[in-house]
Amino acid sequence: MARKTDIPSSYYGEPRKFDPAFRGPVHNRSCTDVVCCVIFIIGILGYIALGSVAWIHGDPRKVVFPTDSHGQFCGQQGTNNANKAILFYFNILRCASPSVLINLQCPTTQLCVSKCPDRFATYREMKRNYKNWEYYKQFCRPGFDNPDKPVDQVLRDEDCPSMIVPSRPFLQRCFPDFITRNGTLTVRNQRSFQDGDGVTRSVADLRDAANGIASLLDAKEVGMKIFEDYASSWYWILIGLVITMVVSLLFILLLRFTAGVLLWLVIFGVLTALSYGIWHCYWEFSSLRGNSGADVALSQIGFQADFSIYLQLSQTWLVFMISLSVIEAIIIIILIFLRNRIRIAIALLKEGSRAIGYIMSTLFYPIITFFLLAICIAYWAMTAVFLSSSGDAVYKVMSTQSKCVHANQTCDPETFSQSSLPVACQGSQCAFAFYGGESLYHRYILLLQLCNLFLFLWLVNFTIALGQCTLAGAFASYYWALKKPQDIPPFPLFSSFGRAIRYHTGSLAFGALILAVVQFFRIGLEYLDHKLKGSHNAFTRFLLCCLKCCLWCLERFIKFMNRNAYIMIAIYGKNFCTSAKDALFLLMRNVVRVAVLDKVTDFLLFLGKLLISGSVGVLAFFFFTRKIPVIQEEVPSLNYYWVPLLTVIFGSYLVAHGFFNVYAMCVDTLFLCFLVDLETNDGSAARPFYMSNSLKNLFNKSNSRQPNIAKGKTGSDKLTKPGKTRHR
Secondary structure (H helix, E strand, O other): OOOOOOOOHHHHOOOOOOOOOOOOOOOOOOOOOHHHHHHHHHHHHHHHHHHHHHHHHOOOHHHHOOEOOOOOEOOOOOOOOOOOOEEEEOOHHHHOOHHHOEOOEOOOOEEEEOOOOOOOEEHHHHHHOHHHHHHHHHHOOOOOOOOOOOHHHHHHHOOOOOEEOOEEEEOOEEEEOEEEEOOEEEEOOEOEEEOOOOOEEEHHHHHHHHHOOOHHHHHHHHHHHHHHHHHHHHHHHHHHHHHHHHHHHHHHHHHHHHHHHHHHHHHHHHHHHHHHHHHHHHHHHHHHOOOOOOOOOHHHHOOOOOHHHHHHOHHHHHHHHHHHHHHHHHHHHHHHHOHHHHHHHHHHHHHHHHHHHHOHHHHHHHHHHHHHHHHHHHHHHHHHHHHHOOOEEEEEEEOOOOOOOOOOOEOOOOOOOOOOHHHHOOOOEEEEEEEEOOOHHHHOHHHHHHHHHHHHHHHHHHHHHHHHHHHHHHHHHHHOOOOOOOOOOOOHHHHHHHHHHHHOHHHHHHHHHHHHHHHHHHHHHHHHHHHOOOOOOHHHHHHHHHHHHHHHHHHHHHHHHHHHHHHHHHHHOOOHHHHHHHHHHHHHHOHHHHHHHHHHHHHHHHHHHHHHHHHHHHHHHHHHOOOOHHHHHHOOOOOOOHHHHHHHHHHHHHHHHHHHHHHHHHHHHHHHHHHHHHHHOOOOOOOOOOOOHHHHHHOOOOOOOOOOOOOOOOOHHHOOOOOOOOOO
16 A cells, blocks of 8 residues: 655655665664763752752651640650550630641640540539549640649640540541431530530531531541441452453453454444443433432432442433443444554554564563552652651640730740740640741752652653663564564563663653653642632633643643654664654654554553453452352452442553553554555565565555575565674
């Protein structure tokens, strides 16, 4: 099939010339983008220095352990609070106003305790019933044991809490033990209680004080149940992911021998599954329609943690049915109009399966990428934690009096009692507020955190780029081997990895840097949008939406160009800009093939990932809903079965994506090599095609017979190589 285009070929560069000495990835190459390589090394050294500075100044205990009013950690071994790991608020009602809430600090004494109170009581009640003193005093300041001290003076000095309420530890802090019964919020079945001054208060006051917003209570309850579900089902989730890994590996191995049949089965399997889903949704919708309790609109019930509530509504199944119908219609239209291109894509996938079959080590390379990414993520997280925990304890004046002019001023707890502040503001105290400081280092914490984020993005993108370049070099070695597998060099993956690290670290770092800059600005824009949410007008929202859309498109384009540039780097060993230009011009000279084949291939691979993750998800659904009779007794007791189910589905998709990403990189590499093959070779004895016989037949190409071909044999696998020269 001759290459046709309406644009002059010179506009996108001249077609690549035939090189009789070219036999695949060039071995005699030199270092590229050395300047960027030096900058990248300096960046890594700077990142190590940043981590060291954060390690020296930071203290992760400030993040792990809560801090009392004296700046001491709760639960820290080697201190007086070693056995007191929970933070207790003397008067949690004072935390009701979000304006005074600073890092979970509010204008009341906070004390480390070993357990939370389990009853309602006030200090005044305790004074009338001395037998409760032994229990009550454990929530007083350490060393205070003077029940004869006047009540008003005790409460003013905050030697003891004015009241205690039944509480449970949450985030290592004592929060009221809320329980919702019949739609009513209660604490130990009480809807009201007496505060420290004898005033009757509603439990809702406790809720507002403890949470700031009422929705945090629901999040707390749901979060605890989700944690319990993970704790009881993690073993089965892991089994589901292992099953996904085995199925993905078997799927790719099956592609090695039955790529065409299997891919068409995948296509029709997805269509069949969607058709069944549409029928099932219609059946559920018909069954529920007309029921009084099933005709409620989704907007009227809001968010519900129990997903089974949604399944009892007819509108839910109607939405499912319409969504599945639209998806199936789109897939059918794509199949009708792109059926010929799908044949070409399947041929490329067949060739990719052969390449992976000959270089099986490529399937396990994602483990290396995952290991390197885990190191990057762990280092970034540790550095961020140490940076955020840098600084000394800062104390501020906290007062319950609204007219105190000294409120929120910094103070020294050692000299506070001798100063005039306690007199000027009755009931005020010098309490711990947060960790920070006024030194030059602490002023630039935010800038250091931004540097930490940017360098993290750069390293992550470099790791991905290294994997793409390594795989591209290995698969290019397969394509440009005239006799397969005899001419495939030994250890192609290891050789490609060595070339990428030795010669092209600078080029990979250059591409990763461009992508990291775009991602950094995208994150900054998302943060700005989050901060301005609710405070900007319609024009601002429209402008931010346009900027986010443009940056998203730019990021996608850069990822596409980087991917193809890395393939050209792996083959020809040129610098990043030259490789990106060559890849772009090559693709533009074949823009019709690229626009269709690339997306069709991605579509087919996506269907494979969808089929694997969906199949494992269906199996997990039947298991966690106890619909498999053989192993019903093995199913753990769950609050929400959708917690492990969604985890298995999402995790299965990621596992399948990891395997199929190797496949996608293989197909992209073979496709670029195929385009170069069409431009540089003509099938003659001197310039034979390197493509497989299936691709030759698909494009009506053939290689000329040569005198020394084995008798009765034709095709590229039996061609004598036109020369023995080989770059090493």
